Amino acid sequence: MKISEADVEYVAKLAVLEVADDEKKELAEQLSRIVEYVDKLNELDVSRIEPTPQVVTSVKHAVRDDRVAPRTGSSEAARTVKLFKVPKVITER
Amino acid sequence: MNLQNITADKLVGLYKNRDLTATEVITSLYEDIERTDKDVHAFLSICRERALEEARRLDARIASGEPLEPLAGVPVAIKDNMTIRDMTTTCGSRILENYVPPYTATAVERLRSAGAIVVGKTNCDEFAMGSSTENSGFFVTRNPHNLDRVPGGSSGGSAASVASGTSVIALGSDTGGSVRTPASFCGVVGIKPTYGRISRYGLVAFASSLDQIGPIAKSVRECAQALEVISGFDHFDSTSADISVPEFVKDLDRPIKGIRIGVPKEYFVAGLDAEVRAKTEAGMRIYEDLGCTLHEISLPHTEYAIATYYLIATAEASSNLARYDGVRYGLRVDNSSLQDMYRRTRHSGFGQEVKRRILLGTYALSAGYYDEYYLKALKVRTLILRDFQKAFEQVDIILTPTSPTVAFKIGEKTGDPLSMYLSDIFTITQPLAGIPAISVPCGKNSENLPIGLQLMGNHFEEALLLSVAHHFEKAGGFTV
Secondary structure, eight states: OOOOHHHHHHHHHHTTOOOOHHHHHHHHHHHHHHHHHHGGGGGSOOTTOOOOSSOOOOOSOOOOOOOOOOOOOHHHHHHHSOOOOOOOOOOOO | OOGGGOOHHHHHHHHHTTSSOHHHHHHHHHHHHHHHHHHHOOEEEEOHHHHHHHHHHHHHHHHTTOOOOTTTTOEEEEETTBOBTTBOOOTTOGGGTTOOOSSOOHHHHHHHHTTOEEEEEEOOSGGGOOSSSTTOSSOOOOBTTBTTBOOOSSSHHHHHHHHTTSOSEEEEEESSSTTHHHHHHHTOEEEEOOTTSBOOTTBOOSSTTTOEEEEEESSHHHHHHHHHHHBSOOTTOTTSOOSOOOOTTTTTTSOOTTOEEEEEGGGSSTTSOHHHHHHHHHHHHHHHHTTOEEEEEOOTTGGGHHHHHHHHHHHHHHHHGGGOSSSSSSOOOOOSSHHHHHHHHHHHHSOHHHHHHHHHHHHHHSTTTIIIIIIHHHHHHHHHHHHHHHHHHHOSEEEEESSSSSOOBTTSSTTOHHHHHHTTTTTSHHHHHTOOEEEEEEEEOTTSOEEEEEEEOSTTOHHHHHHHHHHHHHTTGGGO
């Protein structure tokens, strides 16, 4: 599968990444090589195989007791970070 | 005072006997960093005042005869993708250049509770994406054995620091070999434990189903000491395993006679350097002399591992790294609209490799390609896991080289991302299967560059793994 410069542009838009015009060609070539390599997986018939999104090694259920415990809260976070001003989101039409 | 030849145990013993103070050790350590790190570049940041303050407090406690923790006054270095409250945590990325986290990673917290003194944060490939530490957004770390060579990656700074004696133990993280490859290239020990053994709370996420913290040190014993301290359930990480942590250190000398060691034929193929192969075979003979039995085994899906890994890891990364948008963390490149701000910030903050991986991962997850790439990779992951399950029915331990080559030259592979990915071939399958693996030194090649031997165990079999590695060290395997 070849990745075109238009594909790069499209995927960059999905990922909210800016890709400069002079980067597009190189990225398309590099990604094409990688995607051609991963096409190797097509050699395998996996139609009857279950996916493994995560190797589950934890035996107990993850839900914890509902107890009050000290934890870093948002006020603590605000001490070190300038929270959370963003540019204007809503604009006049 | 040179920390290159001193172990954690020895150091604590010297403190106890009042032969040395922690203040002396930490002071001289920072002199060493000043002297050597201008060449090696292992550290992104150091914390001299804080470390000296902790050393002074420890010295006061020693003077008053208080009992000491197991790692009291042991200088440790932390890969800069683990948070420490009030210390900059960059992940080797410009996008987090000024990020100061308000909390400390559980593994680091536990290491400090055991008495260790954090001396600094170490360099790594940006967001741990790389095999050479050349992808750091700040500078390249060099291999202390040969400054023209890479230290391996992505935990290159941690391994280089231990190898050059500017820390006794260091923490790295391993997603596809990032603890073991640098350990191998720098001639030290590094273990990636079972997925879930150590809490990932405070480890900045790269690929959440693969990431695992692991200690790096000069000896197996020190790795066992650190692992024992940092392992165990943590309710801040729901994937941390709620099972008891064995006494790894106590267990190191358990007899290993009769242990069955599997040697997968798929790892001894073209591309494996002749000298690495020869040393690995010499390592195998040591195990025979120790009374273990060697068995040829097969892990038939090994050749699909890199493709599987680079789809899963990049897919998870593209999702994990979506949070760096200029709003909550570090860098913000201001612009008139919100969308522009997101895009500009990510453009100036992320390096080339990170962008490449976000693009690849987004592609693999995008409509029309999800089934073909991401889902298929998850299914092949099942086959890789089954390979190991079958193998561990026949053997207790699996032995391979850690890397097909010794440390390569700086710049040798940066122009060709795929060739860099292919160098990970021996350290990719274990995170996919969630099993533990350790890299130990196994002699040097004719250019005096370290070679690493890798041992793998079944899920939660770190105690066996460490003891098998420890016997190898005692039998002279490190300098075979």
